[in-house]
Amino acid sequence: MGALPASSHALITAPLRGEDEIRDNAAFEAILWALSRPGDVRHLPEPGPRTILLALIDRECRVHADDPVIAGLAAQTGATLAPLHEACHVFLQLDPRADAARLAALKTGSALYPDEGATIVTEARLGEGQRLRLSGPGIETTREIAVAGLPQGFFALRNDLCRYPLGFDLFIADGSKVMGLPRSTRIEVL
Template sequence: MLTATTPDWSELQPGFDDPVHDAQGVFRAVLDALARPGQLRSVGHRLAASSEASLAARATLLALTDASTCVWLQSPLAGVASALRFHTGAPLLSGEADLASTQGAQLVQFALITDPARCPAFDHFALGTAESPEHSTTLIVDVPTLNEGHIGNDGLHLRLRGPGIATHADVTVGGLTTAFWQARAALAPRFPAGLDLLIAAGDSVLGLPRTTHVEVC
């Protein structure tokens, strides 16, 4: 039977200084980002810097998860895992083997991708069903750069359309290939099943619900 790892309580480390208010602030920022795709939202400087993942990615996980939500970490990040256990008690899975099993994929409600170039195929995650589209994985994808508008050559220029966007919104996202966005687009026929994405860099988060159409410009 697949089981999530059991924490070593002696090694737990805190994340938020003010867990209740910090989590509430991040939660509001993430919800606003999902409601307004294309508009970056700051989660605030609520965590110390870490080489494991961006502030936004770590804060988002801390704000959205609890003891009933299973989290999959692409890499076994000791600091991230410790903070999650300290604040949320969330059961953790890590590595391709856990995700590759049907049981593992269905368990995972949030996944942290810290090496986007090696992101697992989307069908390795729970996509939900037409009857229960909410039973899907939310991917938190950590990228090196993220900007509103089409800025410079450091990343792909994307044009977004869909609910929450008046006409279109332009963003520039580094670290993700055209193939990544093509694979996401291939999920469209499965709607209302699919995956919601939260793209994180620095203290900023970009919400991309499955209803958002993404065009690589």
Template sequence: MLTVAPPDLEEARSNATFEALMWSMARPGEQRELAEPGLAPIIEAFLDLECTAYADDAELAGLIARTGAERAEAPADADHVFLAQLDGLAELEALNCGSALYPDDGATLVVAAAIGQGQRLRLSGPGIEGKREISLGLPAAFWALRQKRCAYPQGFELFVVDGRAVIGIPRSTQVEIL
């Protein structure tokens, strides 16, 4: 009989983080709880040797290096973009949104921002029964940029992280600014 070793603490934490992220994408705008606060556990759960990643923070860049993922010099060159703070939108103008043939090549953007305060939004689309209203601490200009850049099926996946709370917004979700 084959015996499978139980996961160690680090593996269990990474699995719990990954599960929270997947559920947040399956139910856009619905808040989930991460195993640990911040962007670091997401880096550990998402990245491996086959990924390219960009981070705007030296500490996060160090975590990326430890995963073995290739570090991108600009967000446009990355599969995964981690922003500890959204300072401006210029660097997101060239964020990879995939192509008509390969829309899944679009980047995943993970940004730290307030959940429950800030810009009021109405979400609709797959995974949302009717419509869902939320508030996120991202400026209206960010949502305008997303709308301009994301012609479904192309676009980028978005995770907003506030401590241990995370909200996912896939490229298929329509976002209306209220």
């Protein structure tokens, strides 16, 4: 076999990116920025937790989802469906009238493996409702936000469970908007 002629490299082309890949990459970038800048609202290419799931979940993930449609989509990615207390990625439908105590079952990691804390995705309304003051990494001083539609006591319980480096990372989706609150963020309920 001889070497390829110098002009043959012109025949090699890069594969075209499909619409799904473009959407998933844009969603991944949005959620990465949302988590690195707590309280900033980023925009997803398509609305809802489904878009976040498609960007984050693959066959190596253990997923819990309240919504059977989201659970089915997670299964299609090859992810393992798991009970709430075993899941690394949790897609919750939280009723504002419900008890926030379900959060106590979430994985928060351990002193030896803090990275085993779960990533939570839920839906709520951003920019209205309960006022919160955020501080910590990714926030210059403090940032005030408002979130409506989560159970009473949600953020107080979240604060009890998130003792950095232990805890869980939280994504709140509101249509095509997403906000990230990592476990390292301190949240003061105003």
